[in-house]
Amino acid sequence: MRSLKLIYIVSITLIIAYLVAEYNKPHPTLWKPTLAYNDKIPYGTYITYHELKQLFPGAVLKGTNSTFYDQFHDTTIVNSNYIIITGDLKFNKYDFKELVKYLEKGNSVFIAIGTTADKFIRAKDVIEDTLKIGTSLIIKNSTTAINFTNTKLKRAKDYKFDKGMANGYFTSFDTTRAVVLGRNEAGDANFISYKFGKGTLFLCANPELFTNYSLLSEQGADYAAKALSYMPEQPVIYWDHFQNGDIEQDMSPLRVFFSSPSLQWAYYLSLGGMVIFILYEMKRRQRIIPIIEPLRNSTVDFVNVVGQVYYEQRNNANIAQKKVVYFLEHLRTVYHLKTNVLDKEFIERLAQKTGIGDTLAGELVMHMHYINGQRVTDDDLIKLNQLIEQFYIKSR
16 A cells, blocks of 8 residues: 555656646747737737737727627727737628728728738728729848838838838729828838728738737837827727637636647646556456346245145145135125025026126036035046136136
8 A cells, every 4th residue: 555655646746747847848939920919929919919008098908709790780889999910801791891881980990911812812802892902912031111101100210120021012902092101112002091981991911010029129119009009099999809710719727738739748648547547456456246146936836846745645625625715715805795605596696796607607606516525536626627717717
């Protein structure tokens, strides 16, 4: 028993030490552009999301995981801003109609979306007829310079961003309606706006400019703050989670283990070890269950023994007398007949109450009189038994 406790202690200590080491070891930097609000990786938007309260003091920040249609259909939401930072805009014509209605009420929408081949195509098919937007990328991965067109916001020296973060631009748009708010070094527009009723739609072709990597630099933080400041101060700001699918679905404690391949395998190995240990202990310690034979029905054996005794004694008169006594008891109990005198009147009552007929009733009573006090042969005993059996059959 002491050795078993020692094994438990050593095993648990090793597992805890392993988990602590895995948890504290440095993880490689993930450069995947998730644009998720809760990601602290370089291309997450954790800083932008949490700095909105500084840019818009007093505003209430609300997350939404619904489409535009579900969010604003049949609602009267006013005095709010709506922010979408995504690599793939999932719009259809019904969403766009609700977007326009939302804007016409005096709200503002800021959309920063990627412009690679398949990222803008879904929204492009829906809004191209209205906004006449086309997009492209600067085919290079070096530093790109951009700046605002507004002289009050324009920086003396252009903003310069590396890793292709500012490569996106709009190749075409409705120049009669759109207002260019920013251009790159080649003069192409990367930041434009459209007026819808009392509201404004802002479109930026570089969502990476609002990621953690960009905002950690002074010029990145300055550009993002100025771009978002185009939206008026409103009491409510909506942050769209739906476009990125960045709402965490798994809220169980085990998500910590499954978030890392090393912790995931540690969990599986621990679980498998416990199962093997339990199976091994069951095999060693389980008591053998004895087989209990069911009780035998000895009624048939008893009848055979009693019958054998009577057969060996050959006392037919005793057997016949017992059968008559049992039969008369049956008549008294079931049919309430008086059996002290077996005469003609008794035969008539017996035939009437049991329905066996006068013939069988008379023959039965006559045979009982015959064997009473006589030497009973085998044939007499058989005849009595047959008559009684006929009675039982016909009286049912």
